[in-house]
Amino acid sequence: MTHDVQITFDCADPGRLAAFWAEALGYRLQDPPAGFASWEEALSALGVPAERHNDASALVDPEGARPRLFFQRVPEPKRAKNRVHLDVRAAPGLDGEARMAALEAAAARLVSHGATRLRRHEPAPPLEAGHIVLADPEGNEFCLD
Known part of the structure; x- marks a missing residue:
């Protein structure tokens, strides 16, 4: 049995880091849920406070072949060399x-x-x-x- 994989980045600014990796890899921001024109609209409709709109972001491969990248806000900064890169x-x-x-x-x-x-x-x-x-x-x- 095979499984899909998602690569997750812990970070301070998910939106900024997602924009950087979209540029680096040719990925695009994941579309908002059906029925919403933007993530801001979707998050507001779901009752997420404006100050939490940048708590996470996700990128997808436009061709659907490569893994999804997920960026999540965490409180602690990076402290050491990556063990995986x-x-x-x-x-x-x-x-x-x-x-x-x-x-x-x-x-x-x-x-x-x-x-x-x-x-x-x-x-x-x-x-x-x-x-x-x-x-x-x-x-x-x-x-x-």
């Missing part, structure tokens, strides 16, 4: 200088959307193709691979 496949099929140039372009785009560049790992064939480590706007590490 995402690898964003930003240079599929590329090697050497072309690969690193594609990764650098992706890194620059994501930095312009709030990421922080942490370090670059140079290619070391045959096992290491090279990658760039970034952090999202709340400090969660991920790799451009």
Whole structure:
């Protein structure tokens, strides 16, 4: 038996982090429930106070193939290095200088959307193709691979 998987981010600002990861992965905000034009309208109709409208956010793959991403507000800040992280496949099929140039372009785009560049790992064939480590706007590490 197989199961679907959802990736959940604990965070301080679900809306901001969802917007960043939508940009990074080409995802889109999950549609509001049927009968509502927006999440704000749906949450208000459900009696959720305005100050709680940013307690959660979700993204979906526009093609429906990749896992749903869920962002939930938590009170505590991130304190240590992630034990699990995402690898964003930003240079599929590329090697050497072309690969690193594609990764650098992706890194620059994501930095312009709030990421922080942490370090670059140079290619070391045959096992290491090279990658760039970034952090999202709340400090969660991920790799451009």
